[in-house]
Amino acid sequence: MDFQNSLAFAKELDANDPLARYRDEFLYPQVNGKDVIYFTGNSLGLQPKRTKKYVDDVMKDWHELAVEGHFYAEKPWWDYHERLATDLAKVVGAKEKEISVMNTLTVNLHLLMVSFYRPEGKRIKILCEEKAFPSDQYMLQSQARFHGLDPNEVLVEVKKRKGEHFWRTEDILDKINEVGEELALVLMGGVNYYNGQVLDMKTITKAGKEVGAFVGWDLAHGVGNIALELHDWDVDFAAWCSYKYMNSGPGNASGIYVHEHYLGKKDIPRFEGWWGTKKETRFLMQPEFDPIETADAWQLSNPPILSIAPYLASLELFDEVGMEALIDKQKRIVAYLEFILGEIDKQVESTFEIITPKDRGCQLSVFLHGEGRSLFDYLMKNGVITDWREPNVIRLAPAPFYCSYTDMYNFGQILKEGILNK
Numbered sequence: 017m018d019f020q021n022s023l024a025f026a027k028e029l030d031a032n033d034p035l036a037r038y039r040d041e042f043l044y045p046q047v048n049g050k051d052v053i054y055f056t057g058n059s060l061g062l063q064p065k066r067t068k069k070y071v072d073d074v075m076k077d078w079h080e081l082a083v084e085g086h087f088y089a090e091k092p093w094w095d096y097h098e099r100l101a102t103d104l105a106k107v108v109g110a111k112e113k114e115i116s117v118m119n120t121l122t123v124n125l126h127l128l129m130v131s132f133y134r135p136e137g138k139r140i141k142i143l144c145e146e147k148a149f150p151s152d153q154y155m156l157q158s159q160a161r162f163h164g165l166d167p168n169e170v171l172v173e174v175k176k177r178k179g180e181h182f183w184r185t186e187d188i189l190d191k192i193n194e195v196g197e198e199l200a201l202v203l204m205g206g207v208n209y210y211n212g213q214v215l216d217m218k219t220i221t222k223a224g225k226e227v228g229a230f231v232g233w234d235l236a237h238g239v240g241n242i243a244l245e246l247h248d249w250d251v252d253f254a255a256w257c258s259y260k261y262m263n264s265g266p267g268n269a270s271g272i273y274v275h276e277h278y279l280g281k282k283d284i285p286r287f288e289g290w291w292g293t294k295k296e297t298r299f300l301m302q303p304e305f306d307p308i309e310t311a312d313a314w315q316l317s318n319p320p321i322l323s324i325a326p327y328l329a330s331l332e333l334f335d336e337v338g339m340e341a342l343i344d345k346q347k348r349i350v351a352y353l354e355f356i357l358g359e360i361d362k363q364v365e366s367t368f369e370i371i372t373p374k375d376r377g378c379q380l381s382v383f384l385h386g387e388g389r390s391l392f393d394y395l396m397k398n399g400v401i402t403d404w405r406e407p408n409v410i411r412l413a414p415a416p417f418y419c420s421y422t423d424m425y426n427f428g429q430i431l432k433e434g435i436l437n438k
């Protein structure tokens with residue numbers, strides 16, 4: 017499609033956008049009396065309007081039913097989390113029984129590593145990307161030390177090539193084959209938080225498993241953003257947070273996926289608690305753990321209902337729209353943003369370098385050569401919420417649920433003013 021950098025053109029795209037009406041499902045911060053242009057859905061998604069009712073319902077049930085709410089609330093609390101698994105399974109391409117919702121992301125990755133990182137003999141190594149998200153680095157280092165190993169010997173980082181801003185699949189595969197029999201686990205971010213790159217998870221998973229390693233994915237930036245087929249890709253495990261593209265609220269509950277191959281097993285190492293044992297016998301308070309035949313076996317505690325209620329509200333929206341329609345709009349809106357950046361680039365002296373490769377989801381990371389943090393401050397003051405990373409990289413993530421084509425056009429104009437008026 018031939019794009020135009022004009023308000024009329026952007027408005028026409030909005031008029032033809034089947035998801036345009038979902039903008040009204042969300043609440044926007046205001047700057048100068050106007051809704052902001054929100055590019056940080058990759059960090060904290062906006063609040064869906066319907067979320068409040070879900071939380072209010074739980075508060076009301078707690079008031080009116082108290083302990084009876086576990087069984088007699090309209091959505092009983094004792095299996096409330098299972099409602100989330102149904103919709104999440106569609107979002108990540110898994111079977112319902114392969115999904116659970118619990119804890120938070122880093123906690124869950126640690127718990128999953130109890131099962132899937134079992135260093136033995138010379139098979140001790142973990143493959144990850146260089147400069148992985150800091151929490152993941154701390155997690156991997158501390159896991160190595162927990163097993164009495166030296167993180168420097170355990171962690172194998174795949175580097176980008178000199179002068180390039182992205183990872184090449186062939187370099188990842190070469191590294192997997194090079195480490196070979198010493199590789200215990202591949203654990204990487206499926207969508208990189210910094211450059212927005214989507215890794216070829218299917219190919220990498222296959223290669224990792226072929227050398228006998230377990231393969232897991234941190235999908236913090238992947239879930240609700242890109243097409244995932246975790247089950248068909250034969251991924252062993254994955255975890256994600258729900259507050260980025262999933263719009264479930266700050267620090268909210270994490271989701272996990274465990275391949276059905278590992279379900280219903282008593283002999284897999286795992287940290288266990290009463291919410292992972294079979295429902296039928298749970299309240300008999302027996303001493304022996306009998307794992308539920310779903311990923312809930314990894315669940316330790318009874319879930320915080322007030323926290324997962326917003327997640328359910330958000331998942332309802334995902335279910336209504338479907339990932340296919342979201343991804344369809346995402347591709348268009350990101351392409352339009354890329355076009356706008358190109359047009360503005362021609363009109364100013366600084367140069368924009370998009371460091372996100374073509375394998376991408378919602379995010380464009382842009383190196384603003386010749387600019388500084390003051391540009392970021394200008395954007396914020398003028399109602400454009402972005403994320404700034406040293407050196408001079410802004411991350412722009414126009415989430416298809418609540419960003420419009422007009423937002424992209426207006427952003428271009430504000431960006432141009434910010435650069436020309438400095």
Ligand SMILES: *Cc1c(COP(=O)(O)O)cnc(C)c1O
Pocket residue numbers: 120121122123149151152205209234236237257
């Ligand atoms: C956002 C993010 C996290 C956050 O972890 P929490 O445990 O939710 O604080 C972890 N890993 C990656 C790759 C992320 O992008």
